[in-house]
Amino acid sequence: MRLLPALTRAAALGAATILAATTLSGCGNDSSADATANPYGLAQPGVLRAGTLTDAPPNVYLKDGRFTGFDNDLLTAVAGKLGLKVEFVGTDFSALLSQVNNHKFDVGSSSITITEARKKTVDFGNGYDFGYFGLDVPAGSPITGFDQLAGKRVVVVQGTVQDDYATGEKLDPVRVPDYNGAINQLKAGTADAWIAPAEIGEKSAADSNGKITVAAKQLSPAPTAYAVAKGGDKLRDALNKGLDEVIADGTWSRLQAQYYPGRPIPADFKPGSGTVSAPSAAATPSASTAATPSASTAATPSASASAAS
Numbered sequence: 001m002r003l004l005p006a007l008t009r010a011a012a013l014g015a016a017t018i019l020a021a022t023t024l025s026g027c028g029n030d031s032s033a034d035a036t037a038n039p040y041g042l043a044q045p046g047v048l049r050a051g052t053l054t055d056a057p058p059n060v061y062l063k064d065g066r067f068t069g070f071d072n073d074l075l076t077a078v079a080g081k082l083g084l085k086v087e088f089v090g091t092d093f094s095a096l097l098s099q100v101n102n103h104k105f106d107v108g109s110s111s112i113t114i115t116e117a118r119k120k121t122v123d124f125g126n127g128y129d130f131g132y133f134g135l136d137v138p139a140g141s142p143i144t145g146f147d148q149l150a151g152k153r154v155v156v157v158q159g160t161v162q163d164d165y166a167t168g169e170k171l172d173p174v175r176v177p178d179y180n181g182a183i184n185q186l187k188a189g190t191a192d193a194w195i196a197p198a199e200i201g202e203k204s205a206a207d208s209n210g211k212i213t214v215a216a217k218q219l220s221p222a223p224t225a226y227a228v229a230k231g232g233d234k235l236r237d238a239l240n241k242g243l244d245e246v247i248a249d250g251t252w253s254r255l256q257a258q259y260y261p262g263r264p265i266p267a268d269f270k271p272g273s274g275t276v277s278a279p280s281a282a283a284t285p286s287a288s289t290a291a292t293p294s295a296s297t298a299a300t301p302s303a304s305a306s307a308a309s
Contacts, residue, residue: 040235042106046085048079049138051105054090055179056200058259070259074128075109077251081242094159097121101229113161113220123230125239130269132164134201135216136194137240138186143193145216152192155182162195176224187211240273248276
């Protein structure tokens with residue numbers, strides 16, 4: 001008479017085991033499906049959320065409510081090769097790398113120069129651009145070179161490689177949060193010089209109504225690249241692959257010609273993996289007529305968010 005309860009308990013245990021196995025199997029399938037739908041571990045499948053800046057033309061900037069510039073247009077083209085849309089969000093450079101590593105953004109796009117110190121916070125893709133340091137001074141300044149900055153009041157944007165350079169040269173720089181702050185110091189005569197990304201410094205001088213001039217420039221020691229969170233190997237590798245594809249199809253060359261007309265490319269600089277050749281701009285459709293995928297926009301913290309290289 002006691003066999004029936006025992007058999008009932010055994011059947012119940014067997015059913016529970018089957019149910020647990022089925023549940024675990026279902027979870028496994030869900031995980032597999034998630035990996036298939038979101039292979040790069042993005043915050044939103046199919047959308048590459050990019051932290052960028054608003055005030056650093058021609059690299060990254062906001063124009064008519066749209067994020068644009070060489071870096072952002074190139075990232076949009078790279079993402080297109082991966083079947084992804086880009087959502088750009090404005091931020092401050094001083095916070096950008098930590099925001100990328102904390103997954104607030106999937107990628108950082110801001111002419112970010114690769115440095116050993118920054119590699120402790122984020123991982124970098126392959127280099128897509130090179131850059132120069134520019135030396136901007138008030139009109140009429142006797143300063144003509146970087147070797148004349150000792151004892152001068154030198155302004156830099158905090159957290160940039162220009163900040164690193166000035167600190168390394170023991171210039172005791174004045175640090176400001178954004179480019180507008182640096183420009184205003186030069187115009188007001190409260191700074192003797194500003195070490196800036198050369199292209200940004202040149203545009204700032206051109207827009208200053210003769211109050212600022214470019215005294216000198218020199219090649220930056222490392223390339224710029226997109227930043228991803230530490231351990232984001234699948235996303236980094238995909239971006240590297242997409243970058244090689246837009247180099248090979250001429251997009252990289254067209255954007256170079258569009259945003260940096262007449263700028264010579266150093267002979268030893270090879271964008272991307274270095275295994276593909278970039279067609280010359282003359283061999284590709286005109287930069288002014290070439291279509292670039294449109295980029296989405298998002299609210300920015302302020303119109304004067306700081307920039308960097």
